[in-house]
Amino acid sequence: MRVVTGSEMRDLDQWTMQDFGMPGEMLMENAGRAAAGRMLTRLTLDERVIVLCGSGNNGGDGFVIARCLYEAGICPEVWLIPEENRLSGEAKFHYGLLLQCGIQVNSVQAGGKRCEDVIAAADVVIDAMLGTGVSGELREPYASLVAACNETAARVEAVDIPSGLPADEGVMWHTAVQADFTVVLAAYKESSFLPRTAPFYGEIEVVSIGLPPGTYDLLKYERRLWQRVDVQTTLPVRSAEDYKSTYGKGLIVGGSETMPGAPLLAGEAALKSGTGLLTLALPASFTSAAASRLPEAMLQPFSEGVRLSADVTKFDAAACGPGLGRDEAAAHLVQHLIYKTDGVLILDADALHILRPSELKSRRKPTVLTPHAGELAALTGLSVEEVLQAPFQTSFNFATAYGVYVVMKGAHTITSTPDGRQFVNPTGNAVLARGGTGDVLTGMVLAFTMSHTTLDAAVANAVYLHGAAADALAVTVPPHAVKTSDVISALPLAFQSVESTD
Ligand SMILES: NC(=O)C1=CN([C@@H]2O[C@H](COP(=O)(O)OP(=O)(O)OC[C@H]3O[C@@H](n4cnc5c(N)ncnc54)[C@H](OP(=O)(O)O)[C@@H]3O)[C@@H](O)[C@H]2O)[C@@H](O)CC1
Ligand SMILES: Nc1ncnc2c1ncn2[C@@H]1O[C@H](COP(=O)(O)OP(=O)(O)O)[C@@H](O)[C@H]1O
Numbered sequence: 001m002r003v004v005t006g007s008e009m010r011d012l013d014q015w016t017m018q019d020f021g022m023p024g025e026m027l028m029e030n031a032g033r034a035a036a037g038r039m040l041t042r043l044t045l046d047e048r049v050i051v052l053c054g055s056g057n058n059g060g061d062g063f064v065i066a067r068c069l070y071e072a073g074i075c076p077e078v079w080l081i082p083e084e085n086r087l088s089g090e091a092k093f094h095y096g097l098l099l100q101c102g103i104q105v106n107s108v109q110a111g112g113k114r115c116e117d118v119i120a121a122a123d124v125v126i127d128a129m130l131g132t133g134v135s136g137e138l139r140e141p142y143a144s145l146v147a148a149c150n151e152t153a154a155r156v157e158a159v160d161i162p163s164g165l166p167a168d169e170g171v172m173w174h175t176a177v178q179a180d181f182t183v184v185l186a187a188y189k190e191s192s193f194l195p196r197t198a199p200f201y202g203e204i205e206v207v208s209i210g211l212p213p214g215t216y217d218l219l220k221y222e223r224r225l226w227q228r229v230d231v232q233t234t235l236p237v238r239s240a241e242d243y244k245s246t247y248g249k250g251l252i253v254g255g256s257e258t259m260p261g262a263p264l265l266a267g268e269a270a271l272k273s274g275t276g277l278l279t280l281a282l283p284a285s286f287t288s289a290a291a292s293r294l295p296e297a298m299l300q301p302f303s304e305g306v307r308l309s310a311d312v313t314k315f316d317a318a319a320c321g322p323g324l325g326r327d328e329a330a331a332h333l334v335q336h337l338i339y340k341t342d343g344v345l346i347l348d349a350d351a352l353h354i355l356r357p358s359e360l361k362s363r364r365k366p367t368v369l370t371p372h373a374g375e376l377a378a379l380t381g382l383s384v385e386e387v388l389q390a391p392f393q394t395s396f397n398f399a400t401a402y403g404v405y406v407v408m409k410g411a412h413t414i415t416s417t418p419d420g421r422q423f424v425n426p427t428g429n430a431v432l433a434r435g436g437t438g439d440v441l442t443g444m445v446l447a448f449t450m451s452h453t454t455l456d457a458a459v460a461n462a463v464y465l466h467g468a469a470a471d472a473l474a475v476t477v478p479p480h481a482v483k484t485s486d487v488i489s490a491l492p493l494a495f496q497s498v499e500s501t502d
């Protein structure tokens with residue numbers, strides 16, 4: 001399932017019409033009919049339904065939806081917001097069809113009965129006022145109608161995008177319809193994954209509108225949801241012939257006097273995600289505690305302030321950062337790993353604050369950075385607010401400029417590859433909003449980079465299953481009564497959830 005910007009969506013529609021030859025009227029019929037199909041699964045014959053139609057193609061979808069509802073025996077009240085003569089193209093065509101069917105259309109501009117009152121009395125409001133074409137602050141009468149939609153007790157079903165919301169990240173906007181459901185046409189828009197805009201969508205359903213196969217390949221960059229089927233097709237199958245080194249030798253470097261537990265969480269997660277041979281490099285003062293907590297791991301103690309004695313070239317992958325601290329010795333360690341490791345290097349937490357980004361360009365082997373918004377802000381010199389407003393562009397820019405994977409963590413974690421592809425993660429919940437869950441992810445990424453055929457799949461699968469473990473926990477345990485190591489204990493359930501056939 002693709003994630004697109006508004007302009008990419010327009011390109012897809014244009015290619016479908018001009019190059020593929022599908023008439024625009026047909027594309028709109030497909031869109032409206034598919035949306036109506038989803039809405040009909042929730043509608044009952046006794047519900048009072050109102051369809052609000054704007055001047056653009058989103059309004060055109062509304063005309064098609066109204067006609068489809070009539071076909072199904074539901075008689076919605078249709079309201080046209082602009083003057084009739086403002087309609088053009090496919091929207092005008094479908095408005096004409098609606099009239100030809102003998103369906104009455106009310107006009108907001110005509111005066112008389114107030115549309116706001118009808119919205120207040122409705123059971124269901126279908127919002128086809130504004131879609132991807134919205135720009136700037138809402139003008140009247142849209143602003144008042146959006147306010148009425150947000151005051152009514154009716155169920156609000158938006159078409160493609162809740163009216164007023166931009167499709168893209170980084171856009172100034174003021175107010176929008178708060179939908180209960182949004183039937184998204186063809187592909188997710190970026191705003192469905194941003195912390196401020198996502199809640200306006202309510203529950204999202206994406207419908208196909210008949211874009212020809214291969215159309216998405218014409219887009220310059222691949223940006224898509226990483227779904228269960230992707231995990232199912234890329235998760236390695238363990239074989240009876242495997243040996244402990246089949247899944248690589250991994251190294252985790254971290255820990256300091258004040259944060260001894262972080263590398264242990266990472267280590268335990270790595271072991272529980274399939275690592276055969278794991279070494280933990282930790283401050284010497286707590287290796288005995290580590291040995292009793294993680295007997296499966298080998299230990300490589302280092303005295304704080306002293307460099308790592310282990311030969312880092314013999315590891316297939318290394319992860320550095322959890323609990324490491326940010327002093328000069330820690331910075332030396334990070335630098336040492338950047339230059340000396342001969343496998344995949346994962347940098348997280350404190351390592352992200354003390355690395356020099358320019359040094360990443362010297363890496364011959366892949367590098368994976370796992371920042372949350374604050375850490376990406378520190379890496380890029382932007383404010384946290386700026387990062388959160390444009391997480392797709394910010395992480396894309398960093399990943400492609402430095403040739404690294406960037407896993408920008410959040411409610412919808414975005415993985416960016418060095419060549420500019422992006423995968424959005426659909427799993428996870430607020431169970432993960434507690435200290436140390438990022439360390440767990442680091443351990444999982446380490447394990448998966450050593451077991452997977454491609455690094456894309458390794459990173460995206462780790463993020464997916466990390467969230468899936470939290471999802472499994474959330475259905476069995478109250479979310480308050482969870483601690484981070486429970487997420488590790490739930491990993492078997494996460495693996496099972498992708499292995500089952502349903
Ligand atoms: N063939 C296709 O491409 C297909 C597209 N599809 C559908 O089309 C949607 C995109 O359609 P679109 O581009 O026509 O934009 P859309 O959002 O309906 O309206 C834009 C109009 O709104 C107005 N307006 C803008 N800003 C405003 C503001 N701040 N405050 C007030 N008014 C404002 C302005 O109109 P004006 O006021 O200038 O008359 C502008 O012209 C897309 O989301 C999907 O639903 C599907 O049917 C599949 C096929
Ligand atoms: N509300 C949420 N929904 C889904 N995932 C979340 C949510 N809050 C946090 N996460 C996930 O939890 C992890 C937190 O990582 P991080 O902030 O590095 O924590 P820490 O540094 O304490 O280990 C990330 O993988 C993030 O995507």
Ligand SMILES: [K+]
Binds near residue numbers: 128129131158161163
């Ligand atoms: K809409």
